[in-house]
Amino acid sequence: MIIDRLFNEVEKNGNVCVGLDSHLDYIPVNLKEKYQDIDEVLFKYNKEIIDKTCDLVPVYKLQIAYYEAYGIKGLLGYKKTIEYLRSIKKITIGDIKRGDISSTAEMYAKAHFEGEFEVDFITLNPYLGFDTLTPFLKYIESGEKGVFVLLRTSNPGAKDIQYLKVSPKDEYLYYIVGDKLNEIGTKYRGSCGYSSIGAVVGGTHVDEAKEIRNRYKNMFFLIPGYGHQGATGKDVSLYLNNGNGGVINSSRGIITAYKNYEDGNQRFADYARKAVLEMREDIQSESGV
Template sequence: MIIDRLYENVREKGFVCVGLDTNLDYIPSSIKEKSSDIAEIVFEYNKQIIDCTEDITGIYKVQIAYYEAMGLEGMKAYSKTVSYLKEKNLLSIGDVKRGDIANTAKEYGKAHFSGDFEVDFITINPYMGFDSITPYLDFVEKGDKGIFVLLRTSNPGAKDIEYLDYKGEPLYYHIGDAIYEMGNSYLGENNYSNIGFVVGGTHSEEAKEIRERYKNSFFLIPGYGAQGGKAEDIRLYLDDFNGGVVNSSRGIITAYKKHEDGEKKFQEYTREAVEKMRGDIYGR
């Protein structure tokens, strides 16, 4: 099961998820100067980040919006990046947040679980209804692919919909309970499901209840660092520092910009950012 691979990765390498939210403005001039090919420039930047962090990173998340914004060249870079991760036997999340139904959803599944854009996990938006989840179950059932479903996100606007009252509880619990029940049909050896949740790490009030309520769900936890998620809050969503991966994007991939010699030591400062994040959350 793919979730067992992720569990073991976290056990061996830690819970950090490096977000490859790549923008051309983030890339060191030393990389840009070597080529005029946008796809090659973006891929080389991602490749260097991957190469210097692979032994201390549980999984990589590639946010497709940044690549779509660069057009065909960006999507070439996306494809090259996820293919490179696969070649190195590293795990990947395609952060695509699909939320459609029926045959359309099946085609999204085919697009991101095979072919040029193949990844190990994708993110799904359930707010069109539970039939926006079921088309992916054929892929999940095979065991080698997984999904992370938006549960309670880290943005301020989450309160507009996710927190609406439903029978005395926030709406996200109604959604979570139904998907959790679905997920219990796809448990791995470590008792986590191939269907996990995206749970923003910026709200600590509900953290213990969410972790306890969804014991068999693996969490993708955004919000650390730039969005205000603190280490002590993040720990509440983890189970003995497993059961979830904690994403950081700009805090890692642009860390070199904080240093005068950052261009020369791009990989060194990138790795250092991952190590600092691990130490912060571990409490070391």
């Protein structure tokens, strides 16, 4: 199952998920001048970062908005990047955060689990209801695909809706979501013990971290918020289990790390590698593995 592959990759390479949120403003001028087409600029930037980090990380996440924003050429850059990652056997997360009525969700599943945009995992938004998840289950059942469903997000606005107290137990709304995901996910557990239905849990809020980790022992977490959004190694390691059970995403903190160095423009991928190494060490030292 895909979750076993991810679990094993984490055992081997640690927890860092490189977020390829490749805004053109993040890309060094010399690289932008070298290639005429946006798809090539995006792909070459991503490829250099991938080539310098792939021995250190278990997985890459592409937030699709950074590609959609550049139209057809942007999406071509997305396609080329995920194809390259899959060709070198790295696990891919398409951060698409979809959620819609089931007939439409069926087409989202087809769009991102098959064809030109095929990835291993996608992110989903469950706040339109749990029926929106059904069309993805047949892909998960095949063993080859997985999902990370938003549970409690990293942004300050997470408090607006996800933290509303709801009956019957007067608990936070996100626990209703988590309990249901846990229940659906039981059927899709791999030999590692985790389910291919994982959850997104922002690392920026830590008050309930222990409770979330204990309550959802078989859930694998995608944990964003490290670095630019303020979460530290200490914060995010609260969501891990013996150093596994989660991957921690950093996007800007890795792909724009070069901006802090005078020779950064020429060596952006070297500085991405340095940022990954530092992040990996930070997490490992805090999670005690």
